[in-house]
Amino acid sequence: DGPLEFWIARRFGAPTVDPYLDTLCAATDMLARGITCVQHLQGRLFGDPDTFEAEDDRILEAYRDAGMRVSYSRGLTDQCRFVYDADDTFLATLTPSEREAVDHLVAQPVEPAGEQLTSSYHALxxxxxxxxxxxxxxxxAPVNLHWCSDELLLRAEDVSRADNVPMHMHVVETPYQAVYAQLRSGGKSAVGHLDALGLLSPRLTMGHSVWLTSDDIRRVRRSGACICHNPGSNFRLMSGLAPVSRFRAEGIPVAIGIDEAGLSDRRDMMDEMRLAWALLQSPGHGETPVDGREVLRMALDDAAATTPFGGTIGRIEPGYSADLILLSWDRIAGAYFDVADGNVSALLRRMVSSSVRTVLVAGRIVHDEGQSTMVDIATAMDELGQRTKAAAALDPVGRVATAAALESGMRRFYNRMPWIDWRSITGESALWKR
Incomplete structure (x- = not known):
């Protein structure tokens, strides 16, 4: 509920949560809402790298125990941890008290590119x-252009090509990221820079992609790369509205994502599908409404294609995994349903979490009539709540002060050139607004 750049700072004010319990509760919540597969991008800008592997294992143990399908990545980052500029440049702009509040973050090491890929990909x-x-x-998952050096991006691409494994990367989520790309590459866009490095390919999914230019869209189409559309997240973080109609007109595969919470604090893909469907419609009596089947394709086939499970999930066909949602038609239709409205429209407009009766993943019932068949989720949620409340009462490294200091410094940093000039710098890519 504020710009992404400041949300990053506020994250440091949140209490620490247990990774296993947090993931277990989240996974069970998603399954209850009919989500059978998740793309989990574990972002880490700071922390002790020696602890990352154990945390990865606890997260994946939770998905295993919940019965959910997961495509997991530990985010790759090696620069610009605070703002869209070098750490030292930003730290030099802080007041003495602000610098004191963030010093414990500065002391935490940045893993070299090779070590990151060894621990976060090969060993994992x-x-x-x-x-x-x-x-x-x-x-x-090289997390975003500003967080990754060219060396890290090229190393990740080498691994992706060698193992034929997908990459997921957030790209120009905000207009300030578009400004950064131009500064970094001498006038190129983020997509142009990635293209020059050889990263655009069918193995790459670009998350958000709100501020793409017409030339960017053509490059993406030619490369075969995918886009993951997160409309609710884009609205909540005041990032803008991606030109998804233009993406689809060019034949670019577009998946629907929620980027953790989406428009609400619920992990509700049903709400996100309805929002995406509404945003695809064009004004005017002469326009043909976008069929709901297009939205289903974005949430199923196109979403599956962004993961290593592409071609094996997302359809009910021989040879595909039995990842299935059984819905109660009575709960969807309610007291009245006109068959002329069509079943697909009814599903998209009316289904909610209570419509879900049974969820199967890989042929196994993992959720039935509102209850997990795999874990005691009530006990897990109670324990998670107690642990999180206890953690919130502690402030071992001044987390609240850290978040406040970072946000204060960030506000000053972005309130100057060239950042305040983003409207003129991103003018062409905002033409869809007019």
């Missing part, structure tokens, strides 16, 4: 790829 993949009856896959 060796431990987890194909586990839980094939429900767990490991892929790559």
């Amino acid at each position: 993949r060796g431990r987890w790829q194909g586990k839980a009856d094939g429900r767990i896959a490991v892929q790559l």
Whole structure:
């Protein structure tokens, strides 16, 4: 509920949560809402790298126990941890009190590119790829252009090509990221820079992609890359509205994502599908409404294509995994349903979490009539709540002060050139607004 750049700062004010319980509760919540597969991008800008592997394992143990399918990545980052500029440049703009509040973050090391790929991909993949009856896959996630050096991006692309494994990368989520790309590459857009490095390919999914230019869209189409559309997240973080109609007109595969919470604090893909459907419609009596089947394709086939499970999930066909949602038609139709409205329209307009009767993943019932068949979720939620409340009462490294200091410094940083000039710099890519 505020710009992404400041939300990043506010994250440091949140209490620490147990990774296993947090993931277990989230996974069960998603399953209850009919989500059978999740793309989990575990972002880490700060922390002790020696603890990351254990945390990855606890997260994946939770997905295993919940019965959910997951494509997991530990986010790759090696620069610009605070703002869209070098750490030292930003730190030099802080007041003494602000610098004191963030010093403990500065002291935390940045893993070199090679070490990151070894621990976050090769070792992780060796431990987890194909586990839980094939429900767990490991892929790559260079988190965003500003957080990754060219060396890290090129190394990730080499691994992606060698192993034929997908990569997921947030790209120009906000207009300030578009400004950064031009500064970094001498006038190129983020997509232009990625293209020059050779990263655009059918193995790449670009998250958000709100501020793409017409030339960017053509490059993406030619490359075969996918886009993951997160409309609710884009609204909540005041990032803008991606020109999805233009993406689809060019034949670019577009998945629908919620980027953790979406428009509400519920992990509700049903709400996100309805929002995406509404935003695809064009004004005017002469326009043909977009069929709901297009939205279903974005949430099913196109979404599956962004993961290592592409071609094996997202359809009810021989040879595909039995990841199925059984819905109560009575709960959808209610007291009255006109068959002329069509079943697909009714599903998209009316289905809510209570419409879900049974959820199967890989042929196994993992959720039935509102209850997990895999874990005691009530006990897990109670324990998570107690632990999180206890953590919120502690402030071992001044987390609240850290968040406040970072946000204060960030507000000053972005309130100057060239950042305040983003409207003129991104003018062409905002033409869809007019």
